[in-house]
Structures are given as C-alpha cells and as structure tokens.
Amino acid sequence: MDRFYTEDQKALRDTARRFAQAEILPRAATIDRDDRFDRSLYKGMADLGLFGICLREGAGGAVLDAVAACIAMEELARCSGAVANAFAIPVEAVLFFDQHGTETHKALIPQILSGEIIPATAVSEPDHGSDVAGIRTTAVRDGNGWLLDGTKAWVTLGGVADRIMVFARTGTEAGHRAISCLLVDGRLPGIARGKNEELLGMHGLEDCQITFAGVRLPADSLMGPENQAFKMAMSNFNFSRLMMASMALGMAQAAFEDATAYAKDRKQFGQPIIGFQAVQFMLADMAMKHVSNALQIHGGNGYSRDYRIERLFRDVRLAQIYEGTNQIQRLIIARQVEKEAA
C-alpha cells in the first residue's frame, strides 16, 4: 500500500500505529471485559491531534483529508474496534460543528479537539432507526429558546457525552422536511441517561438511551438551517460510512494476522495446520474478507476470550448495522445506479 500513500499519510499511519500498538492493544481486552469507556486513551488520541485530522487549519485542524482519517481509523481498529469507534465520534463532530455550528458552537471546537468535551450524535430512536425521517423527538420554540422532548436510542458515548447533537422534529410537516439539529448541553435539567446497553461487542462505548423531558435550550441551539437537518445528517453519513468501512478493514486485517500466526504455530497430525489445504483456502479467501474464517482457523480457541479473534468477531458485526444497515446501504447504491442509468 505504501506507494499509494503521500508522505503525510505515511507519517500519520506510523503515528497512529505506534499509539495503537503501545497504548490501545495492551488495554483492549480489559476494555472489552469491563465494558467501561477508557478516558485516558481518548485523551491520548486527542493529544496526538487525531480528532482534527481532516478539519481545516483555520478551525484548528491538521488539514489532512478523509483518506487520512480512514488510514488512522484502520490502524486504531486493528487494536480495538471500540476505541476506533470512539475516535470517529469527535472527528465527525468537529467537521459538523465547523460546517453547521453558530459562533458559540464553533468556540467549543478546541475543547473537542483536546478531548475535554466529548460529543455524541443522537438521531436514532427506539421506534425509528433506518427510518430517520420518521423520528418523533420534538423541539418547539419556547419564548426565546426551545423545548426538547423525546427519547433517543443507541447513543454512542451517550453515557459520557458533554454535548449531544440531537435531531428533532421542529415543524408540522411529516417526513424529512421538518427535522432540525440542536446542540444540547448534557448537564441540563430534564435529561436522563439510560443504562449502559449490554452489547454483543464494541464494549466500552457507554452506549445508552437518552430521554429529554421538557429540556429548555437557549435560542442559539440550532445547528444549521431550521428544518434542513435531514440533509445534513445524510451528508454526514457520506463520511461516517467511509470511517465505518475502514474500521471493519482494520479489524479484518487484525483477524488475518492472528489467523496466519496461529495457523503457523498450531500443530495437528504432526504438522502446522497452515500446511492443510482447507486452512490455506480459508487464508486465501481471508486475504479479501472474513473475520469468521479467522475464528474458524483458531478452532475451539477462537471461541474463547483468551484469544483476540473472539472479540474481533463480536465487534465487527456492528459494521453491518451502524451508519445504515447493509440493506439500507444496498438501497442507496441501487437508487444511485438507477439515477445514473436514467
């Protein structure tokens, strides 16, 4: 891959790889077992300047691009999907703040970059996931400000978030035309955070429901134009889906490395199992995909928490759901094909 990378991208990859190997990998199994957000690792990524990776210079960023963010994502995910997932949240948030925030919102960017303020995005609701246009949370004008009511589901970093970008219905029209984004201070009265969701994988992300009951917001809470946030969310997905794909790639890389090393080391019938054609076929297929095959190559050990592949297998499953399920992604691709063919 080296020949496809610029010098800046190579330097970034090496920095992210060193940090991931030295700091994340030794703690990844503990984060998975304890299911607690690791604030010091989050701060460590901030201190490396990773959160502003593709933010413009004038806003305090490193002026790299989406490719750079994907490279960093891949390196972090090789060591922990959950930590990589936590990295994606501020990277996307600062871009969103810079593009859609008021001056007050933009003033928070340095604190997000430094890891002092943890952001979260709350679009999904218990009854509306893929169907974003159907969300029911409402924000109505209240004197000088807004009154927010509703319940958001599956908020990544929701348990620790200081500022939450909440997507809410602000108009009377049905569907996507009446949705706005409001920035909510997580300390306001009327906000209740649910229990840490007990997930199959991706432990340590403090994923939870958040309920807003008559939360009073200041007048300048709106991010971007009123009733236009559906488009803003969809445009954000164009970037966040790349990040998610890079995360899955990083985990697939880790699975491939673990399976190859295990197959070289593990002996059955007097020889390393890498010598059996069936295992070779799986490794060959895996050079393209298949964390599941990597688990298979580990045999019974792959089903045990003593091996990293067990965690990779659970964590990577989220990539088929988060940021749009596989079915929704196919719909989007099919619509695009249809549009281009018209």
Ligand SMILES: Cc1cc2nc3c(=O)[nH]c(=O)nc-3n(C[C@H](O)[C@H](O)[C@H](O)COP(=O)(O)OP(=O)(O)OC[C@H]3O[C@@H](n4cnc5c(N)ncnc54)[C@H](O)[C@@H]3O)c2cc1C
């Ligand atoms: C660990 C985790 C973290 C998350 N973090 C966040 C977050 O930070 N912020 C946030 O807002 N959300 C977050 N989400 C929510 C995530 O975006 C949704 O789970 C996802 O969009 C799917 O929505 P759903 O779970 O309601 O499933 P549903 O939309 O109910 O889908 C159920 C099934 O129906 C299928 N389906 C639905 N509609 C169609 C259709 N039109 N055509 C074909 N098939 C269809 C789906 O593909 C799926 O197989 C997170 C979810 C998880 C699990």
